[in-house]
Amino acid sequence: MNNNVFDADLLIIGGGINGVGIARDAAGRGLKVVLCEKGDLASGTSSASTKLIHGGLRYLEHYEFKLVRAALSEREVLLNAAPHIVRPLRFILPQSPGVRPAWLIRIGLFLYDHLGGRERLPGSGSISLTGSAYGAPLNPSLQKAAYYSDCWVDDSRLVALNAVGALERGATILTRTQCVHAEPDENGEGWQVELLDHRNDKRTQMHVRVVVNAAGPWAESCLSNVIDGVRATAMRLVRGSHIVVPKMFDHDNAYIFQNPDRRIVFAIPYERDFTMIGTTDDDFNGDLDHVTASQHEVDYLIETSNRFFTRPISKDDIVWTFSGVRPLLGGSGDQAKEVTRDYRLDLQKAPSGSVALSVLGGKITTYRKLAEQAVTKLDSVFNTAGKAWTATAALPGGDIADADIDSFIAKLAMEFPWLPDDLLQRYARAYGTRIRVVLDGVANINDLGSPFCPGLYECEVRYLVTHEWAETAEDILWRRTKLGLHAEQTTTVRLQDWLNAHADSFGTASQDAKGIA
Numbered sequence: 001m002n003n004n005v006f007d008a009d010l011l012i013i014g015g016g017i018n019g020v021g022i023a024r025d026a027a028g029r030g031l032k033v034v035l036c037e038k039g040d041l042a043s044g045t046s047s048a049s050t051k052l053i054h055g056g057l058r059y060l061e062h063y064e065f066k067l068v069r070a071a072l073s074e075r076e077v078l079l080n081a082a083p084h085i086v087r088p089l090r091f092i093l094p095q096s097p098g099v100r101p102a103w104l105i106r107i108g109l110f111l112y113d114h115l116g117g118r119e120r121l122p123g124s125g126s127i128s129l130t131g132s133a134y135g136a137p138l139n140p141s142l143q144k145a146a147y148y149s150d151c152w153v154d155d156s157r158l159v160a161l162n163a164v165g166a167l168e169r170g171a172t173i174l175t176r177t178q179c180v181h182a183e184p185d186e187n188g189e190g191w192q193v194e195l196l197d198h199r200n201d202k203r204t205q206m207h208v209r210v211v212v213n214a215a216g217p218w219a220e221s222c223l224s225n226v227i228d229g230v231r232a233t234a235m236r237l238v239r240g241s242h243i244v245v246p247k248m249f250d251h252d253n254a255y256i257f258q259n260p261d262r263r264i265v266f267a268i269p270y271e272r273d274f275t276m277i278g279t280t281d282d283d284f285n286g287d288l289d290h291v292t293a294s295q296h297e298v299d300y301l302i303e304t305s306n307r308f309f310t311r312p313i314s315k316d317d318i319v320w321t322f323s324g325v326r327p328l329l330g331g332s333g334d335q336a337k338e339v340t341r342d343y344r345l346d347l348q349k350a351p352s353g354s355v356a357l358s359v360l361g362g363k364i365t366t367y368r369k370l371a372e373q374a375v376t377k378l379d380s381v382f383n384t385a386g387k388a389w390t391a392t393a394a395l396p397g398g399d400i401a402d403a404d405i406d407s408f409i410a411k412l413a414m415e416f417p418w419l420p421d422d423l424l425q426r427y428a429r430a431y432g433t434r435i436r437v438v439l440d441g442v443a444n445i446n447d448l449g450s451p452f453c454p455g456l457y458e459c460e461v462r463y464l465v466t467h468e469w470a471e472t473a474e475d476i477l478w479r480r481t482k483l484g485l486h487a488e489q490t491t492t493v494r495l496q497d498w499l500n501a502h503a504d505s506f507g508t509a510s511q512d513a514k515g516i517a
Contacts, residue, residue, distance in 0.1 A: 007384060008034040008172075011193055013179045013206040013222060015039075017155070018359045019214035020162035020173075021371035025167035029375060029386035034165075034208070035171060036195055038178035040475050041468075042159035045216050046364065047479050048241065048324025050279050053078050053086055053365045054150035055116060056341060058264055059254075060108050065115065067342045071365045072116020075151050078368065079120055082153075082161065082395040083403035084432030087304055088121055089268070090253045092134050094308065097125050105146050112148060124148035137249040137309055140462075146255075152268070155364055156479040157430060164396045167509065175469045181213050184226045188353025210381055212374070213358040217288050217325040221259040223358060227269045229350030234362055237285070241293035241323040243301045244270060244485070247310050257308045265304045271482050274319065280507040284325050293321040318489070322487060329361040332398040336425035345374050355381050397432025405429070418444050423455060430481065438463045452495045453487035461516030462506055465499070469509045472496060 010026055012019045015037025017081045037043075055072035056064070067254045078086050095102055109124035126146050129135025134145065146158065163173050174195065174421040180203075182193045190209045197204070215222040223232040248267060249255075263281065270276035280297040297319065306312045329344055343362035349355055357378060361368050394400075400408045407430045416424060419439075427435045442448060442459055449458025456476070464470035464480045473495040477484035484492075 005207065006032075006190055006209050008032045008208045010210050010212055010378075011036065011179065011182070011191070011206065012212040012214055012282055013226070014214035014216055014218070014359075015041045015163070015173070015175060016044055016214065016216045017042070017159050017162070017364050017367040018216070018362055018370055018374075019212075020159050020166060021367045022212060022214060022359075022374050023171045023173070024169065025368075025371040025375045025376075025388070025390050027166045028389050031375075031382060033166065033171040034174065034206070034227070035166065036174045036177040036179050038176070040175055040471070040479060041163055041173075042156040042479055044218075044288075044291075045324035045326060046104045046159050048240070048242075048322050049155045050240070051153055051155050051184035051268070051276070052150055052266070054088075055112060055365075056363070057108060057148070059341065060111055064342065065111075065164075067366075068112070069115045071363070072112070072118065072368060074365050074369055075121065076117065076119055077391055078153070079151060080398075081368075081390075081393065082158065082398040082407045083400050084408075085154040085157050085161070085395075086151050086428050087405070087429075088149055088331050090122075090147055090149050090286070091256045091266075092127075092253055093146045093258075094129065094138060096145045096258045099262060102144070102146075105302050109146055109148050109321045110425075121149040121151075123170045133145060133251050134253065137311065138255075139308055139310060142308070153364070154255075154430070158364070158367075158395075160480060161395045161397065164468065168396070173469065173509065179211075179226055180355065182356075182409065183352035184352045184354030186352055188350070191354055192354075209355075211356045213356065217327045219327055219358055219360060221288075226354055229352065229354065230348045230356050230358075233346060233358065236328040237288075238326045238328055239281075239282045239284040239291060239294075239297070239323055240279035240326060241297040241301070241321060242276055243293070243298060243318050244274050244276050244320040244322075245305075245313050245317045245434065246275070246277040246319070247273055248305070248311060248313075250370035255308070257304060259304055259307070259362050260344045265407055267303065267305065267308075271485050274485060277305055288325060291323045291325055293323045293367075294419070297323075315379070319397065327361060328361075343370055345370070345377055346371040347377055352513070397434040398455070401435055408432075420445075426455060426481075427460075437467065450513045452498070453491040454496075455486065456481065456483050456491075458498075461495070461498070465509075466507055467509050471499070473499065 009031040012023050012035040023033050027033045053075050057069045059068050075134045113123045129145050130143050167173055177199045178196045180194050180196045184191055184193045191211050193206045194205045213222045217237055220232055220235045257265045270274045341363045343361045346358040346360055361377055368390055393495055431438050451457050464476055470476050470480050473492045
């Protein structure tokens with residue numbers, strides 16, 4: 001087969017965590033990769049997770065030992081690959097009467113400690129809540145708790161960094177660009193695809209060898225309505241919603257609560273001044289482009305918070321809600337909370353022989369392994385593809401000595417003594433070693449440019465537009481950063497006006513599809 005007749009080896013549909021993970025892995029193996037995303041990177045489920053890299057303690061109840069083991073192993077990999085955006089987090093699990101007995105939790109935590117080759121995270125244990133800082137904000141009836149460790153992750157930045165890593169290895173990342181049709185070649189050697197750039201309604205034709213459907217909750221629709229000649233697979237769509245309220249406790253640990261219905265809800269320190277509470281598991285049949293928390297979900301999370309915390313909250317305390325839809329592998333007869341979070345890589349051939357790969361299911365924790373397996377699965381098509389490589393490779397900005405973020409920040413404080421500590425901390429934990437790219441040409445506080453809101457300066461905005469595909473105020477305030485939580489309502493308008501006025505004054509990471517064909 002003559003590879004020169006193809007515009008790309010892979011066209012990946014979907015700019016969520018699985019899509020960008022596959023793009024980075026494949027580009028690093030020498031394949032010519034194009035990824036298209038109809039909106040912004042991580043604008044769907046991948047920015048609406050509970051922001052955890054975790055094994056899934058509750059999955060042990062359903063005997064999903066293989067899934068838990070794989071996820072626990074990935075914790076260690078991602079801690080080393082991205083110590084700036086992935087950090088250890090301890091969880092306090094109060095013993096709730098009438099739910100799971102203490103002996104069952106002890107067994108579960110023993111397995112959790114030993115299934116996944118834990119190296120850097122501390123082991124589990126038990127504590128008394130009475131008179132402790134961990135018990136102070138809780139209902140006094142909660143007297144004992146277990147604890148264990150997992151990891152927190154900035155999920156939307158994880159997506160952006162994988163996209164940057166893919167770009168640096170030669171991939172083309174097309175945001176605001178939708179694959180509207182993929183038709184197999186009659187000779188079975190690839191696909192004719194049509195892309196639509198939503199910014200200018202321009203259509204581009206491409207010829208690619210393999211189409212990868214990584215559209216997340218849109219995967220079933222993509223198989224039914226976009227990719228010709230393949231069968232659709234029914235997915236179980238489940239909405240998970242979160243509420244964000246002013247912080248409920250003064251320590252840096254998180255809580256995991258057991259509700260009487262046996263569902264679990266997390267309460268996690270969030271963006272310094274807030275607590276994030278979630279998630280829910282409700283079947284979803286609505287518009288995937290407009291996913292919001294239902295009143296039932298909000299009431300459920302408020303009720304959960306008030307069951308466990310002494311300080312009551314109401315709807316008036318909520319500063320933000322966000323929701324994402326998880327595409328799960330499971331039938332309609334199961335309860336949503338019991339449906340597996342595992343994934344399947346579905347390799348299909350059109351009648352002509354053209355190959356398409358669909359990613360079905362999955363969770364953010366195992367995205368790297370999923371991507372590795374997806375590209376390896378295509379070895380039969382790409383005989384020259386290189387070997388798997390991402391298990392030991394740092395993500396952009398993650399090449400921090402010994403993955404020691406605290407030592408790294410201490411050195412940055414000496415390198416940039418003029419930078420306020422809170423800004424230094426945020427830059428370091430968002431950009432890692434790429435902070436020097438963000439601050440290129442910046443010698444003092446005035447060089448950061450005008451502020452749009454506390455902590456957001458022109459310098460960072462330029463970086464996000466130039467290097468991370470940010471185009472709108474929403475991209476910047478709610479995905480590349482979470483500064484929207486600290487901004488006034490007028491900030492969005494001011495920032496968008498500035499972006500519009502300066503759209504042609506500096507380069508962007510976005511690449512026009514005309515350079516591919």
